[in-house]
Amino acid sequence: MKIRHGFVSNSSTSSFCIFGAEIDKDIFLDKMRKLNPKIDVMFALFEEREKFNEGDTIDYEAPSIDDVKEDALEIAEEMLMKMGLEIETAGYEGDYYYIGRDFTSIKRNETRNQFETSIKKAVKKLFPKQKCTLYEGTYQS
Amino acid sequence: MKIRNGFVSNSSTSSFCLFGICVDRNDAVKAAKLLDPEFDVEDSYDAGEVIAEKLHLTYSNGPPESDYVYIGRTAFDLKDDETGAQFKQSVRSALSSYFPDEDYSWYSEGWYDG
Numbered sequence: 102m103k104i105r106h107g108f109v110s111n112s113s114t115s116s117f118c119i120f121g122a123e124i125d126k127d128i129f130l131d132k133m134r135k136l137n138p139k140i141d142v143m144f145a146l147f148e149e150r151e152k153f154n155e156g157d158t159i160d161y162e163a164p165s166i167d168d169v170k171e172d173a174l175e176i177a178e179e180m181l182m183k184m185g186l187e188i189e190t191a192g193y194e195g196d197y198y199y200i201g202r203d204f205t206s207i208k209r210n211e212t213r214n215q216f217e218t219s220i221k222k223a224v225k226k227l228f229p230k231q232k233c234t235l236y237e238g239t240y241q242s
Numbered sequence: 243m244k245i246r247n248g249f250v251s252n253s254s255t256s257s258f259c260l261f262g263i264c265v266d267r268n269d270a271v272k273a274a275k276l277l278d279p280e281f282d283v284e285d286s287y288d289a290g291e292v293i294a295e296k297l298h299l300t301y302s303n304g305p306p307e308s309d310y311v312y313i314g315r316t317a318f319d320l321k322d323d324e325t326g327a328q329f330k331q332s333v334r335s336a337l338s339s340y341f342p343d344e345d346y347s348w349y350s351e352g353w354y355d356g
Contacts, residue, residue, distance in 0.1 A: 116352035118259030118317050204259065204317040205348040207326040214322045235317055239257035239352025 116239040117189045120217055121201015122224045122231035129198050130170060132227060133177040140173045184223045192240035199236050200224055257352035258302045262314015262333050263344040270311040273340040297336040305353040312349050313337065 134141045147169045164172070178188050181200065189199040201224065207216045221233050265273075270289035274281045277296040281289070290301035290311040300319065302312045314333050324332075334346055 114257075114352040116257045116259065116350040118348075118350050120317075205261075205350075207320075207329075209327040210325050212323050212325050213320045216326075237257065237259045237317065237350075 114239050118204045118237045119189045119199050119201045120204055120220055120235045121199055122233050123197045124200055126198055130173055140176055143169050186223050259350040260300055260314040260316045261330055261348050263341055264310050264312050265341055267309050267311055
């Protein structure tokens with residue numbers, strides 16, 4: 102068992118509790134690419150590399166798509182943090198990211214209505230059609 | 243992965259997220275007996291349920307074969323006009339008489355059902 106900031110799990114699972122939206126990973130990264138030139142360049146470099154045939158000489162070393170996605174996610178996390186949002190990746194195997202705020206971050210003088218309204222507003226700026234709800238779950242880590 | 247009222251998990255796991263305490267099962271049995279004199283101390287696994295029912299809280303026995311019980315309120319229980327402070331205070335008020343020395347925290351746990 103491990104205990105981390107009130108977070109308890111056995112060694113092979115992780116849990117989360119977040120209010121926000123469930124976003125398909127590819128849709129999320131595509132949106133981040135449109136919003137952030139740095140992320141766009143990272144994906145563009147990868148796509149350029151994919152155009153080369155085996156044996157062709159390229160003058161730069163491009164990362165794998167998984168590396169690109171991981172780096173993009175780090176940049177996206179910083180972007181969202183400035184909007185008061187967090188990303189819960191829910192492990193590598195799932196198809197979705199969860200964009201919102203960890204429920205444990207509710208402030209002392211903040212009501213549930215205020216907490217949820219602030220998240221809905223922030224999420225709507227990025228994904229206008231996505232509905233927000235409370236997601237609580239666990240995944241293999 | 244499965245979704246149940248916003249609950250995300252794969253099919254062989256259980257999880258919860260609550261604010262409250264994590265107590266030794268023996269302590270939970272003592273509290274359950276105080277709250278319900280007819281509670282049979284041999285049914286130690288039911289202690290959390292008795293406490294939760296009497297105090298209008300939520301409980302979880304944790305992973306199989308664990309010796310502790312989580313008691314408190316889940317995020318789903320928070321009322322629309324209730325603040326974070328009021329939410330936490332309601333848990334402390336309900337439990338402090340029975341568990342005066344426990345630390346209160348958010349607990350989020352997941353485990354395989356086996």
